[in-house]
Amino acid sequence: MPVFAQEIQQLPTDKGTLLVDISTEPANPITDQQSKLKIDFINPVTKKIQEHVDYKVTVVKDESTIFGPIPLTHTSTGSVTLPVVFRENGEHKITIEIEGILFKPLPTETVTFTKTIGMATAQTTNGAKDGGGCLIATATFGTEIAPQVQQLRELRDGVLYNTSIGTTFMSGFNEFYYSFSPSVADLERQNPLFREIVKTTITPMLSTLSILNYVDIDSEQEMLGYGIGILLFNVGIYFVAPAIAILKIRQKIQN
CATH class of the missing domain: 2.60.40.10 (Immunoglobulins)
Known part of the structure; x- marks a missing residue:
């Protein structure tokens, strides 16, 4: 496709x-x-x-x-x-x-x-509310009505767009996201193995983002704080933890 x-x-x-x-x-x-x-x-x-x-x-x-x-x-x-x-x-x-x-x-x-x-x-x-657009998640889980896709939509429309910081973030994020997401989604539809790799990769991120659906955010400062916290958490999951694991493996091999 x-x-x-x-x-x-x-x-x-x-x-x-x-x-x-x-x-x-x-x-x-x-x-x-x-x-x-x-x-x-x-x-x-x-x-x-x-x-x-x-x-x-x-x-x-x-x-x-x-x-x-x-x-x-x-x-x-x-x-x-x-x-x-x-x-x-x-x-x-x-x-x-x-x-x-x-x-x-x-x-x-x-x-x-x-x-x-x-x-x-x-x-x-530019980040206004819309009914779709979660291209990679939709291709990964097969349909727009999948719980994971609905979760992302609720996060976007019910949390991020309720603050100016969140709206500004989505404006920049959308420009970046739509520059590559159609190609990734098409490749997922063509290659089931690649779809499973993407699913495994994004599942931890979806789990951390779901936190925002269960907290009360009443100010721009709280939105910024939670956003930075989740960003750092994901950096730890995707970069720090693998780096530590690689270092430990190298140490065992050298010993």
């Missing part, structure tokens, strides 16, 4: 038969200019692209349809790219209906995504 955009959203269909990924090019569409809407249908068991899917797509803004519904269409590859022109800023509902898999009809399953166009979307890149 090639890198397509900075932000990939993934949700299951209402009956859970498939996972659906969507992204746009550009990542932050501009009104009255043609954008590309990319849709990937994912098998939730194999985590691979599901081939031969029959689908429909509709895009709605304030109960007015701006795209579709397209006729029932078949994709043999399981990946679709559609040209869409968003006419206004604000929230758009992207609804995908699935009516068949592998040439077999099935009762219609739907999934609806929310895509914000305009200033709100542009702010997402």
